[in-house]
Amino acid sequence: xxxxxxxxxxxxxxxxxxxxxxxxxxxxxxxxxxxxxxxxxxxxxxxxxxxxxxxxxxxxxxxxxxxxxxxxxxxxxxxxxxxxxxxxxxxxxxxxxxxxxxxxxxxxxxxxxxxxxxxxxxxxxxxxxxxxxxxxxxxxxxxxxxxxxxxxxxxxxxxxxxxxxxxxxxxxxxxxxxxxxxxxxxxxxxxxxxxxxxxxxxxxxxxxxxxxxxxxxxxxxxxxxxxxxxxxxxxxxxxxxxxxxxxxxxxxxxxxxxxxxxxxxxxxxxxxxxxxxxxxxxxxxxxxxxxxxxxxxxxxxxxxxxxxxxxxxxxxxxxxxxxxxxxxxxxxxxxxxxxxxxxxxxxxxxxxx
Amino acid sequence: xxxxxxxxxxxxxxxxxxxxxxxxxxxxxxxxxxxxxxxxxxxxxxxxxxxxxxxxxxxxxxxxxxxxxxxxxxxxxxxxxxxxxxxxxxxxxxxxxxxxxxxxxxxxxxxxxxxxxxxxxxxxxxxxxxxxxxxxxxxxxxxxxxxxxxxxxxxxxxxxxxxxxxxxxxxxxxxxxxxxxxxxxxxxxxxxxxxxxxxxxxxxxxxxxxxxxxxxxxxxxxxxxxxxxxxxxxxxxxxxxxxxxxxxxxxxxxxxxxxxxxxxxxxxxxxxxxxxxxxxxxxxxxxxxxxxxxxxxxxxxxxxxxxxxxxxxxxxxxxxxxxxxxxxxxxxxxxxxxxxxxxxxxxxxxxxxxxxxxxxxxxxxxxxxxxxxxxxxxxxxxxxxxxxxxxxxxxxxxxxxxxxxxxxxxxxxxxxxxxxxxxxxxxxxxxxxxxxxxxxxxxxxxxxxxxxxxxxxxxxxxxxxxxxxxxxxxxxxxxxxxxxxxxxxxxxxxxxxxxxxxxxxxxxxxxxxxxxxxxxxxxxxxxxxxxxxxxxxxxxxxxx
Numbered sequence: 001x002x003x004x005x006x007x008x009x010x011x012x013x014x015x016x017x018x019x020x021x022x023x024x025x026x027x028x029x030x031x032x033x034x035x036x037x038x039x040x041x042x043x044x045x046x047x048x049x050x051x052x053x054x055x056x057x058x059x060x061x062x063x064x065x066x067x068x069x070x071x072x073x074x075x076x077x078x079x080x081x082x083x084x085x086x087x088x089x090x091x092x093x094x095x096x097x098x099x100x101x102x103x104x105x106x107x108x109x110x111x112x113x114x115x116x117x118x119x120x121x122x123x124x125x126x127x128x129x130x131x132x133x134x135x136x137x138x139x140x141x142x143x144x145x146x147x148x149x150x151x152x153x154x155x156x157x158x159x160x161x162x163x164x165x166x167x168x169x170x171x172x173x174x175x176x177x178x179x180x181x182x183x184x185x186x187x188x189x190x191x192x193x194x195x196x197x198x199x200x201x202x203x204x205x206x207x208x209x210x211x212x213x214x215x216x217x218x219x220x221x222x223x224x225x226x227x228x229x230x231x232x233x234x235x236x237x238x239x240x241x242x243x244x245x246x247x248x249x250x251x252x253x254x255x256x257x258x259x260x261x262x263x264x265x266x267x268x269x270x271x272x273x274x275x276x277x278x279x280x281x282x283x284x285x286x287x288x289x290x291x292x293x294x295x296x297x298x299x300x301x302x303x304x305x306x307x308x309x310x311x312x313x314x315x316x317x318x319x320x321x322x323x324x325x326x327x328x329x330x331x332x333x334x335x336x337x338x339x340x341x342x343x344x345x346x347x348x349x350x351x352x353x
Numbered sequence: 354x355x356x357x358x359x360x361x362x363x364x365x366x367x368x369x370x371x372x373x374x375x376x377x378x379x380x381x382x383x384x385x386x387x388x389x390x391x392x393x394x395x396x397x398x399x400x401x402x403x404x405x406x407x408x409x410x411x412x413x414x415x416x417x418x419x420x421x422x423x424x425x426x427x428x429x430x431x432x433x434x435x436x437x438x439x440x441x442x443x444x445x446x447x448x449x450x451x452x453x454x455x456x457x458x459x460x461x462x463x464x465x466x467x468x469x470x471x472x473x474x475x476x477x478x479x480x481x482x483x484x485x486x487x488x489x490x491x492x493x494x495x496x497x498x499x500x501x502x503x504x505x506x507x508x509x510x511x512x513x514x515x516x517x518x519x520x521x522x523x524x525x526x527x528x529x530x531x532x533x534x535x536x537x538x539x540x541x542x543x544x545x546x547x548x549x550x551x552x553x554x555x556x557x558x559x560x561x562x563x564x565x566x567x568x569x570x571x572x573x574x575x576x577x578x579x580x581x582x583x584x585x586x587x588x589x590x591x592x593x594x595x596x597x598x599x600x601x602x603x604x605x606x607x608x609x610x611x612x613x614x615x616x617x618x619x620x621x622x623x624x625x626x627x628x629x630x631x632x633x634x635x636x637x638x639x640x641x642x643x644x645x646x647x648x649x650x651x652x653x654x655x656x657x658x659x660x661x662x663x664x665x666x667x668x669x670x671x672x673x674x675x676x677x678x679x680x681x682x683x684x685x686x687x688x689x690x691x692x693x694x695x696x697x698x699x700x701x702x703x704x705x706x707x708x709x710x711x712x713x714x715x716x717x718x719x720x721x722x723x724x725x726x727x728x729x730x731x732x733x734x735x736x737x738x739x740x741x742x743x744x745x746x747x748x749x750x751x752x753x754x755x756x757x758x759x760x761x762x763x764x765x766x767x768x769x770x771x772x773x774x775x776x777x778x779x780x781x782x783x784x785x786x787x788x789x790x791x792x793x794x795x796x797x798x799x800x801x802x803x804x805x806x807x808x809x810x811x812x813x814x815x816x817x818x819x820x821x822x823x824x825x826x827x828x829x830x831x832x833x834x835x836x837x838x839x840x841x842x843x844x845x846x847x848x849x850x851x852x853x854x855x856x857x858x859x860x861x862x863x864x865x866x867x868x869x870x871x872x873x874x875x876x877x878x879x880x881x882x883x884x885x886x887x888x889x890x891x892x893x894x895x896x897x
Contacts, residue, residue, distance in 0.1 A: 035602075111630070244653045350688075
């Protein structure tokens with residue numbers, strides 16, 4: 001749209017002068033005129049053959065060093081045992097093989113580069129050369145010819161005239177990628193209500209993650225943070241990772257008087273409360289517990305929850321409280337779940353509601 | 354064959370090299386290609402090697418990546434580890450993790466190649482970031498190079514995702530946490546989030562598929578696209594010829610520098626070895642992503658101080674700084690606390706991608722630009738760029754708010770609040786300050802041109818006055834300092850036309866005039882000295 005273009009007079013005008021790319025000669029009228037390329041200044045290597053010889057030796061030395069380094073690399077590969085730990089100041093105790101291979105390979109490569117660059121800088125010609133640029137856009141005649149050719153080709157195809165062919169072709173080309181999309185269907189199952197359920201259900205014992213023993217109330221002392229999983233879940237189970245990703249539980253004991261939230265108190269047992277360990281922000285496992293304030297903190301994005309107040313969010317990017325698991329004690333005195341989580345654990349999603 | 358050679362003596366055979374070249378020429382036409390390209394001119398400036406660093410680290414990544422595929426098993430089958438790293442023996446882990454341990458401890462040189470691969474990726478992304486800033490601040494993205502800017506931008510974005518899918522492959526505790534974060538972010542997408550997550554992970558997180566899927570994305574899909582873009586990028590650089598800074602003998606119509614053969618070949622080829630050698634040494638000295646310290650991934654475990662690689666840091670910062678907004682309506686949840694950062698991530702990058710088109714719309718300039726701007730001579734652009742970098746950096750701090758808090762003994766809450774406020778205030782301050790610095794530098798250039806260089810020599814005049822002697826600049830320096838274009842702000846024109854009838858001015862034209870004024874208006878650039886001003890000062894009463 002030409003009305004959108006800046007009028008000519010608003011564009012810098014001086015360009016017109018050197019439209020044809022000629023280097024302007026300094027003149028009295030324009031003190032800022034381009035004086036042209038400055039004369040070439042010789043390097044010491046250009047005028048002193050001994051200096052040039054020195055440079056030659058320096059380049060050859062670098063290339064030789066590279067050869068030696070490659071031999072060193074092979075020697076290190078063969079000679080140094082892969083489990084040897086060496087002390088190198090200031091790096092500390094590190095793998096001797098890795099260090100030796102890295103240094104020799106690095107040196108072998110670096111010296112080739114340094115040699116080539118030194119060669120280019122000191123011995124190859126450093127006379128600057130000027131090349132012309134040509135406008136990228138085609139000349140009007142070329143453009144006219146191309147447009148005419150295109151028109152001719154388009155006419156010969158009859159694409160514009162034979163609408164039936166054109167429309168059915170577009171139809172076919174639009175539909176054919178659908179097969180590709182349909183093929184992706186079996187990448188995974190539909191969500192259904194998978195994110196709403198965990199392995200917890202009424203009567204499932206709370207098993208201590210560290211000892212693999214069912215927990216009794218006496219095992220949970222004030223100020224400690226205990227991680228638990230549902231009974232029957234084994235590390236070797238093929239779906240262990242998926243299940244633990246939802247069922248992981250953290251258990252703390254509070255003084256019942258400290259619990260501010262009524263439902264929390266009702267779902268607890270003698271001050272023992274069980275919350276989902278999976279952060280409601282984006283699903284990191286929460287693992288930092290501040291026993292004085294009863295706050296837990298997710299180490300990934302620092303969402304902070306108050307366990308004495310329904311695990312509501314008190315800081316950070318999480319959007320809602322941690323789900324609580326209703327617990328009690330069974331006839332044998334072990335802690336058990338009284339139901340599954342009432343709401344989905346982990347990050348929020350569109351269907352969560 | 355000998356009949357086609359150009360030797361003067363028909364009985365003497367041409368040298369072997371020439372005969373090979375003849376053979377190739379008959380099939381590929383190499384002489385015609387070489388005629389225009391062998392002595393192609395490349396201008397020299399230190400900042401032009403930033404792009405080379407990216408290219409070379411990309412090649413290093415491909416070389417080392419191919420090696421790694423020979424030993425890596427992209428499988429999530431759980432196995433018991435029995436390799437030579439004692440602390441993890443007997444542990445359950447995925448084959449991906451176990452084979453990464455094998456590469457690190459049982460394949461000689463495997464650790465080195467792994468570390469070169471990872472370090473090169475970090476250098477690649479850092480190089481692209483700095484290269485992009487170089488192109489931005491010097492205006493090298495202007496016509497005819499806007500498409501190449503887009504190619505570069507795509508490479509940067511794809512590089513980020515290739516890096517992310519790459520460091521997720523070992524299935525270690527840290528990267529698994531990163532994948533979990535990504536899955537949580539995908540879930541936050543309205544309507545389709547849950548479906549995308551189920552399809553990407555083959556069911557619920559983590560499932561047993563993502564390593565194999567990330568693997569084909571990481572080693573085939575993304576690098577394949579990137580390789581194509583790199584080739585396209587180079588072809589365009591070649592075709593447009595390189596930009597150059599203004600200087601004596603350098604015009605918009607020429608290119609001044611060294612020829613491809615031999616100087617540029619030696620320098621650029623040598624530079625590949627310098628970059629490779631440097632990264633190899635770093636990989637020999639500095640450990641990166643020591644997955645054996647982290648252990649295999651378990652969705653119910655995490656380490657403190659979890660950080661993504663630096664280039665994902667600003668996305669991490671967005672997600673950490675955002676307040677946890679959630680809207681529950683009609684049985685659905687809109688997870689703004691995660692979704693807004695996700696959108697901002699795209700918008701933030703998108704703005705810089707589209708910038709060339711915004712600027713060319715504001716200036717209305719349709720000419721080719723091959724002479725680079727000094728950043729000071731485009732104050733508004735420079736200020737915008739610095740503002741962008743400022744928010745990027747503030748978000749990078751936000752992405753490491755826990756590290757900042759523990760290292761500097763600050764409260765995590767105050768660091769987060771600093772980031773939240775800084776994200777909005779920081780760029781504004783940076784914009785204003787940068788613009789003032791640019792204008793100040795323009796004034797200094799103007800003074801230098803008109804009054805010469807401060808020589809530091811104090812002279813006492815006969816009547817006792819002390820003056821500092823200013824040396825006039827050389828013609829070269831005068832030309833260099835005044836060679837830049839200065840636009841005049843676009844004007845909408847009078848509100849009524851010559852017949853007194855109200856002119857219709859649409860909103861976009863008004864916006865353009867406003868922007869144009871913000872770029873080139875009276876207070877937004879210092880008029881460069883004119884020849885008349887210069888003559889008046891120099892011809893009159895000496896320089897002072």
